[in-house]
Amino acid sequence: MSAIAKPFIGSHTTEQEDPHEHLMHDPLPRGEMNAMVLESMHTTTWKYWTLAGILAFLVVTCLVYAWYILIMQGLGVTGDNRPVYWGIFLVNVVFWIGISHAGTFISAILRVLKIESRRPFTRAAELMTTFGLVQAGLSVFMHMGRVWLSYWLIPIPNERTIWPDFHSPLMWDFMAINTYLLCSTMYLFLPLIPDLAMARDRSTGWRKTFYKVLAIGFRGTEGEWKNLKTAMNIFAFAIIPVMFSVHTIVSWDFAMATRPGWSSTVFGPYFVIGALHSGMAAVAVVLFMIRSTMKNMKYFIRPEHFDTLAKLSLMVSMAWAYFYFNDYLVPWYGGDKWEKILQDFTQRGPIGWLWYFMLFCNIVVPWSILWNKKWRRTPWLMAIVGLLINIGMWIERYVIIPEALTINRMPFTWQIYVPKLEIFLTIGTFALFFLLYLLASRLIPLIPVWEVQEGQEGHILRKIGKAQIPTVSEID
Amino acid sequence: MSDSTMLLAVFEDIEPASKGIDTLQKLGLSEDQMNVISGIPVKETILGRPAAHTHVGRIAISGAILGLLFGLFLIYGIPFLFPLDAGGQPFYPVPEGFIICFEMTMLGLMGFAFLGMLVDSGFPSYTPKEYVPQISDGRIAVLFHCPRGASDEFVNALMKIGALSVNPAEANQL
Numbered sequence: 001m002s003a004i005a006k007p008f009i010g011s012h013t014t015e016q017e018d019p020h021e022h023l024m025h026d027p028l029p030r031g032e033m034n035a036m037v038l039e040s041m042h043t044t045t046w047k048y049w050t051l052a053g054i055l056a057f058l059v060v061t062c063l064v065y066a067w068y069i070l071i072m073q074g075l076g077v078t079g080d081n082r083p084v085y086w087g088i089f090l091v092n093v094v095f096w097i098g099i100s101h102a103g104t105f106i107s108a109i110l111r112v113l114k115i116e117s118r119r120p121f122t123r124a125a126e127l128m129t130t131f132g133l134v135q136a137g138l139s140v141f142m143h144m145g146r147v148w149l150s151y152w153l154i155p156i157p158n159e160r161t162i163w164p165d166f167h168s169p170l171m172w173d174f175m176a177i178n179t180y181l182l183c184s185t186m187y188l189f190l191p192l193i194p195d196l197a198m199a200r201d202r203s204t205g206w207r208k209t210f211y212k213v214l215a216i217g218f219r220g221t222e223g224e225w226k227n228l229k230t231a232m233n234i235f236a237f238a239i240i241p242v243m244f245s246v247h248t249i250v251s252w253d254f255a256m257a258t259r260p261g262w263s264s265t266v267f268g269p270y271f272v273i274g275a276l277h278s279g280m281a282a283v284a285v286v287l288f289m290i291r292s293t294m295k296n297m298k299y300f301i302r303p304e305h306f307d308t309l310a311k312l313s314l315m316v317s318m319a320w321a322y323f324y325f326n327d328y329l330v331p332w333y334g335g336d337k338w339e340k341i342l343q344d345f346t347q348r349g350p351i352g353w354l355w356y357f358m359l360f361c362n363i364v365v366p367w368s369i370l371w372n373k374k375w376r377r378t379p380w381l382m383a384i385v386g387l388l389i390n391i392g393m394w395i396e397r398y399v400i401i402p403e404a405l406t407i408n409r410m411p412f413t414w415q416i417y418v419p420k421l422e423i424f425l426t427i428g429t430f431a432l433f434f435l436l437y438l439l440a441s442r443l444i445p446l447i448p449v450w451e452v453q454e455g456q457e458g459h460i461l462r463k464i465g466k467a468q469i470p471t472v473s474e475i476d
Numbered sequence: 477m478s479d480s481t482m483l484l485a486v487f488e489d490i491e492p493a494s495k496g497i498d499t500l501q502k503l504g505l506s507e508d509q510m511n512v513i514s515g516i517p518v519k520e521t522i523l524g525r526p527a528a529h530t531h532v533g534r535i536a537i538s539g540a541i542l543g544l545l546f547g548l549f550l551i552y553g554i555p556f557l558f559p560l561d562a563g564g565q566p567f568y569p570v571p572e573g574f575i576i577c578f579e580m581t582m583l584g585l586m587g588f589a590f591l592g593m594l595v596d597s598g599f600p601s602y603t604p605k606e607y608v609p610q611i612s613d614g615r616i617a618v619l620f621h622c623p624r625g626a627s628d629e630f631v632n633a634l635m636k637i638g639a640l641s642v643n644p645a646e647a648n649q650l
Contacts, residue, residue: 030515030614155554163558166551167565172575175550179583186590194515194612200650201609216594217601217650221609223621224597226519226528229592234536242582249575314520453614454516457490 007243022304025470027456030449034196034198036296041199043295044442055157055435065141066421073143077421084405084417088426089143091397094279095430096136097177097250098393102279103129104184104243108236116472117308119455120300123448124290125283126188131436135429140177142425169252176249180242185234190228193218193446211445227263247275256401257412260338261404264330270323274393277320277362278442280313281389284436287381290446300447305378310376313389317366324362342407346399350416353393354403362390478620480509484606484645485634492638493616494523499633500620510620515612535592536585545582547577604647610640619645 020026028036038281039067070077080087097390102128110118141147153174164171196216200211218224251271264270284306291301331339346355365388369375376382402417440446478488487493493512500510507526512518520527594600613616622630631642 030612032482034613081529122504155550163554164558165562166576167562167569172572172579175576175579179579182583183586184587190593197650198515198612201612205552211649212602215650216599217603218597218599218605218606219605219650222512222520222525222528223530225514226530227593227597229517230532231536231589234533234589236587238582238585242579242586245575245578245582260602264572368594383589450516457516473499 008255013395019359019462021303022117022459022470023120023300023452024459024472025461026255027453027459028299030453031157031453033447033449035203036299036336037447037449038193038199038202040295040297040298041367041442041445048293048438048442052435055431055438056158058431059428059435061428062424063138066424066428068423070145070421071147072140075143077418079417079419079422080143081415081417082407082417083410083413084402085139086143086405087402087417087421088398088422089139089399091394092429093136093143094250094397094432095134095394095403096139097247098275098278099390100129100132100136100180100184100279100283101243101272101275102283103127103132103188103240105279106283107187108239108243109458111232111236113238114474115151115308115429116455116459117305119451120447121193121283121287122451123188123444124286125182125279126445127364127437127440127446129184130181130188131433133177133184134436137181138432139425141386142422153442167433167449169249169256170269172249172252176242176246180239180246183235183242187232187239190232190233190235191448191451192433192444194220195448196451200439247268248273256402260336260342260403260407261400262410265325266326273319273323273447274396277313277392278390279318280309280316281386282395284309284313284382284386285390288379288386291379294441294446300452302381304429305374306371306379306382310370310385312373313385314366314370317363317370317389321363329339338407338409342404345407346403349403349405351387355399358392358395358399361388362396365389366391368369370387478548479624480625481624482606483620483622483627483630483642484608485618485620485639485642486608486610487616487618487639489614489623490518490522491601493518493618496634497523497525499637501629502619503630503633504621505620505622510618511617513611513617513621515614518616531596532589532592534593536589539584539588540581541564541582542588543582545558546584547580548573549598550580555583584587594636602650604649606645606647609648615640 023376065120078087079087089339099107103122107122108123113123141150144150153164166172166176168214190321193215196211196215200208203211232386248268248271251267255264255267257263272302287301287305287309305387324340332343346352363387369381369385406414406416458473461468463469487496493514496513497510501507501524506606512523512525551573552568559567606619608615608617620630627644634642
């Protein structure tokens with residue numbers, strides 16, 4: 001008996017995708033792309049300056065002035081008190097370190113895997129790493145109280161004979177975050193050099209001097225490219241385990257303590273995946289802002305890029321749910337008295353709604369939206385999803401830190417944490433992050449033009465049968 | 477007085493640049509008498525050039541070893557010099573040692589890869605160099621030494637295979 005293939009009833013023809021909607025298959029002359037990127041950097045409207053002014057005002061009032069109050073009056077002006085000694089400051093540290101994972105993940109892992117759609121937005125993500133780590137560092141210093149004594153963390157000979165204890169998870173954290181900050185800043189700078197040279201060749205006045213200094217004399221000779229590419233390859237491979245180590249060590253700040261809610265062997269990977277969850281989502285938000293507010297960016301940042309980010313976000317949100325369930329189930333099943341009380345407090349306590357809202361933002365929102373291709377390719381919708389995921393991830397850290405600290409094995413100390421001055425400092429760090437990003441967007445090329453051109457050189461449309469199939473050759 | 481003159485040939489893109497290099501080789505120039513300058517990295521095999529040499533890898537590995545030694549000093553040297561009893565923890569723990577040693581090794585590896593890139597490329601350098609801004613617009617330039625008196629022959633040969641310009645290379649402030 002022979003079988004005849006028949007179309008399904010009601011089946012419709014497959015929509016043919018326009019290959020030119022992909023940046024790699026829609027090349028422009030390099031000179032034109034350079035001009036577009038420089039024009040986007042040089043264009044500042046009154047809206048830009050108004051936003052910059054508002055952010056600067058928030059930084060001065062909420063960060064600088066509030067920190068001054070904190071230094072003058074001491075940590076008593078914050079909500080940190082027994083039993084919650086680690087409040088929003090630590091929530092912010094973990095949150096910002098999480099955001100910083102986006103740059104490395106997108107730039108390094110996607111570079112190693114040769115995922116081509118990464119090319120136009122690697123720098124936007126790398127900048128988030130550096131600026132995110134700055135906020136994390138500031139939050140640590142704020143929480144330190146007597147910030148002028150922070151040099152005590154450095155093992156230098158001193159008359160006090162006080163030495164940092166390298167057996168403490170906090171010292172591991174200090175070393176890991178500094179390693180990550182230094183390495184990610186160098187990793188941001190390396191691929192930026194050819195673009196700075198491009199900007200140097202086309203600038204005048206103070207910009208010319210600025211780019212000339214930063215381009216460090218780069219011309220693009222064979223030897224210079226070889227050295228640059230070798231260094232970038234070393235960074236791309238080496239920074240991935242450092243990225244994993246940083247958030248794992250951050251998780252050990254908690255997991256090494258034998259407290260209910262914290263002592264967990266799954267905390268390391270759970271924190272890493274949480275960091276990627278918030279980082280990926282934050283990149284979508286930032287890309288939407290760049291695309292909507294900067295000139296010519298619609299050519300470089302396209303729906304296909306939001307699609308790539310959304311697929312990664314969906315995958316990461318599933319992994320996050322898996323790890324969260326692991327972290328939830330084992331203490332629940334174990335039946336330890338204090339763990340049970342903490343879980344009841346988290347879910348049914350006075351701020352139990354936060355827990356449900358966290359699950360809504362981190363699981364319900366991505367799972368219900370990101371499966372749909374059309375929605376994944378809608379930038380404003382992706383920005384909203386990204387924003388909600390970040391709110392969810394910030395709450396997750398709030399649940400882990402101040403809420404878990406509220407319940408300990410000494411019930412007479414239980415007291416709900418109410419943040420005070422730290423709310424302003426939190427607003428200040430967010431304002432500083434956006435202000436730095438806003439200023440950087442007009443100072444350095446946010447699009448790695450040479451990487452885009454390099455990718456476009458390797459892409460062609462190949463005719464197979466009646467279709468034009470996007471084809472990529474490995475030329476790098 | 478030098479017995480050669482330096483010329484800079486500018487090509488539209490990779491194909492004519494590759495032909496230009498062929499032409500220069502046929503005219504008797506050796507590989508070390510020419511250098512390609514481009515706005516994107518172009519694999520040596522595409523242009524028929526020998527692989528450029530780099531010391532960055534070796535410098536990075538040296539950095540990793542130094543970083544590891546520094547990490548060992550931090551985790552084991554400091555408790556040896558300044559013992560600090562913290563809750564009966566061992567002074568020379570192995571598992572904790574991995575953490576600091578790993579961080580310092582990676583910092584050394586990447587820090588020295590960065591420094592290696594700078595040193596091996598001669599960066600930063602702000603002296604005048606042979607360069608034209610069209611290179612960062614996607615053009616490919618070939619900088620070469622040609623025997624004094626043979627300039628016309630080289631220029632004509634390169635213009636014939638599609639060079640946009642072939643001029644005496646002038647060192648300009650970048």
